[in-house]
Each structure stands twice: as C-alpha cells, then as structure tokens.
Amino acid sequence: MNSPGTRAGEEAEDLDVEEALALVRESPGPASAPHHGPEAHAGGDRGDAHPGHRAAPHRPAEPRHRATPWPEARSAAERAGRSGARASRRAPVSVPLDAALGLTLAAPLAALTDLPSFDTSAMDGWAVAGPGPWTVREEGVLAGHAEPAPLTDGEAVRIATGARVPLDTTAVLRSEHGRTDERDRLHPTREIVHGQDIRPRGQECRSGDQLLAVGTLVTPAVLGLAAAAGYDTLTVVPRPRVDVLVLGDELLTEGLPHDGLIRDALGPMLPPWLRALGAEVGTVRRIGDDADALHRAVTTSEADLIVTTGGTAAGPVDHVHPTLRRIGAELLVDGVKVRPGHPMLLARIAEGRHLVGLPGNPLAAVSGLLTLAEPLLRTRAARPAPEPYTLPLRDGVHGHPYDTRLVPVVLRGEGAVPLHYNGPAMLRGIAAADALAVVPPGGVRPGEETELLDLPWTTGGIGVCFT
Secondary structure, three states: OOOOOOOOHHOOOOOHHHHHHHHHHHHOOOOOOOOOOOOOOOOOOOOOOOOOOOOOOOOOOOOOOEEEEEEHHHHHEEEEEEHHHHHHHHHHHEEEHHOOOOOEEOOOEOOOOOOOOOOOOOOOOEEEEOOOOOOEOOOEEEEOOOEEEEEOOOOEEEEOOOEEOOOOOOOEEEEHHEEEEEOOEEEEOOOOOOOOOEEOOOOOOOOOOOOOOOEOOOOOOHHHHHHHOOOOOEEEEOOOOEEEOOOOOEEEEOOEEOEEEOOOHHHHHHHHHHHOOOOOEEEEEEEOHHHHHHHHOOOHHHOOEEEEEEEOOOOOOHHHHHHHHHHHHEEEEEEEEOOOOOOOEEEEEEEOEEEEEOOHHHHHHHHHHHHHHHHHHHHHHOOOOOOOOOEEEEEOOOOOOOOOEEEEEEOOOOOOEOOOOOOOOOOHHOOOOOOEEEEOOOEEEEOOOEEEOOOHHHHHHHHHHOO
C-alpha cells in the first residue's frame, strides 16, 4: 500500500475561500503562502457549517504540497476507471429500450431492416400515375394498411403521410398543389417532378448497415433510431455500481439544525448526482463517526466504487485514512491542489474496485465528485469524454496562489458570470449554476477565456441524466 501522506498540520483542512482571498490581498510577494492550521471538524472537512475565519499568517516560502495537481488527479481517476473496467470483467448486458437511456452501446447498432421498409408518402395529398389530369379513386390509402392496388396511368388516389405508395406511382402531389374540376378530375397547380414527396425504400439505410458504433451514448434520439431499425433491446455497458457512506455524528436527516447538529446535505444530493454521472447507486448508509462501522461497510460492500463523505483529513474522528491502511488499500490520489475540496482522495481497495473520499463540506464534495468520481465513472461506463471548452468570464476571479479553484458560474450569451456564495460549505451558488469555471493559480482577469466544466443536467436535461 502506498503511504497515505499524513494530512496533519498544514494540509489537514480545506482552506476557506475568504482566507485565500485575504492572503492574495495581503501577501507582499509570490513567496508568501497560507499556513494551513488545524480547523474545526464541521467546518474544515465535513458537514455544512461554514468554517470560522482565521487570520492567515505569512510564511517566508511556499509550503511543500504533497497533494496532486488538479489535471493530474483527473487523469489518475480516468486510469483507475479503465483499469477497474478491465479487472471487473463485467460482461455487456442486454436491456429493454426503456432501460437503456444514458448507457453506452457495447455492440454496434446495425439496421435490422431497410429504412423506410417500403416506399412511403412524405406528404398528405394524392399518389398519381403518369401525366395529369387524373381520375381519383374513391378509396384512399392510409398509413398502417396493407399494400394498395397499383395505379394505372391517368389515375390518382388520396394518400396520407407515411402510407405505403401504390406500385407504379409517379409522384405524390401535395394537397395544396392540386385542384379538382366539375368532373372531379384532379389537376396540378404547379409542375410535378418524378418521385417527388416519395420516401423510397432504404433511403435512410439498408438492412445490415451500421448505424452507430460501439461507445455511443444512448440518448432519446438513439432510442428512437433503434426502435425504427427494429430493436426491442440494446447491448450496453452495465452501469458501475456505487455505494455511498455518509460519515459524521453531527448530521441530521430531517428538521432544523439545533444543539450543534446540522442537516446532512450530501445524503440527498450525492445519489442523484452519481446517477447523473452514469452510476447505479446501491446502498446509501449513514455511518457516523465509527471506525469499526466504516471498516465493516467498506469490507462488505460489493460495489465497483464506494463514495465516502467527510473524514478525509487527520482529525481525531477522521477514520478514512486509517481504514484504508487497515485493509491494505493503495492510495492513488491523496489530496488535490484544488479549492474547495483539496482533502479528497482516491484509493484502490481491491482489484477492479475503488473508493473516492469526498470532503464533507458540500461544495468541496461537489469539487471531489467532478475531480475524481466523474472521470472514474465515465471511463468505467465507457462514456465519451466531454469536449473541453472555454468561455470568457464577465468578471475577474481571484485565484489561489498555488491551487486550481472551481467556481460556480451561469452562462449568459457568449460568456459566463461567476456566482457568489462559493465557499466550501455553501451550496447556494452551485444550486443556481450551469457550470464550474476552472480558475488557474493566480486568478482570471475580466473577459479572459476560462475552461468550464458543465454540470450533467445542463447538457443532458433532468429527465435524461437522472434515469
């Protein structure tokens, strides 16, 4: 097992954003850096109480950072997802169409029939044969009926959109492009072209054509195409299974905070967010501050990924590191140079199985989700990586001296607007956000292009990403 990298002292807590900003304002030069002193349990590592403010003493030189740079942490999580998928050897599964939304194709989607499977009318009107005028049959042709009788030259028949076109039809004349005379003969009001408004058999594809490749994300449009191509089920990559362990004796599951107890914000938030990232959420268990209960929960879980909340620092009731040492886990990431959320961690607990330890402060936990859980789950589920993109920030954003910052933003026109209430314990900003801005060390000037991380529901829609 790799050394977990003790986080006591200067790296045990999540530095408050206001402290970092005070440091930037007060620092006499680039050599100054924050001193990370011990912090109260609920404010520093978990819970949703806002951490207390402390004066940030100056240091003559940059502290040693044992944490992993943010981009490298995300890459490590992707590698863990790929290795976990190989090691688990979970076979692709066949699921009904209505259960496939959000999964990834594990087999190519090949057409099981021609599309369309017969010549069909693209418009309401008349199927006509030869040049006009035409004598109109009394019986019309409707969609869903058997093949109609062939037409002869000079004959027309009323036809509905999607109906099967009679043999020997020259074209479909739209309803608005024809008129009948006193003898009930049909005349065109504009020139017609051979084959117009007929969708010929196989126009979209022929039986056996590959429509979509392995690795395609199943969207509502993919479901529609699969149904049209003759599928009742799809072969997909199974969802990674995730168990959630909520730590902390101070957490309430209902009612108002009282007597030092606070509401658990992560228990309600994490399961749907993990489903939005492509996971199948199994157990959501509240452990409290009990080392033996945490050990039992970790060692008895059969999930591909365990997500814990809080307890990732080095306080007296922070049991995640000791539990990982006890079971011989391998720490892949132990702290990340990102604010909020730097005490997050990623460990391999068995072949093909991992644990992501999130800080307990709500926005810090969101940071951990998007930094470590999202890349791992995405690669584990064989989902395509989102294309990185940048937008100018309307307002400047202060940066941490050495670490990346993730700041909630809303998208407005061709840019993004940073939101307030972005401290580690706050959810008010992220609840209104469309994305997170990736602010590099040193900050961003007004109008400067900045990388954005989309939140899953802003791109997939509520109904798509939470199924």
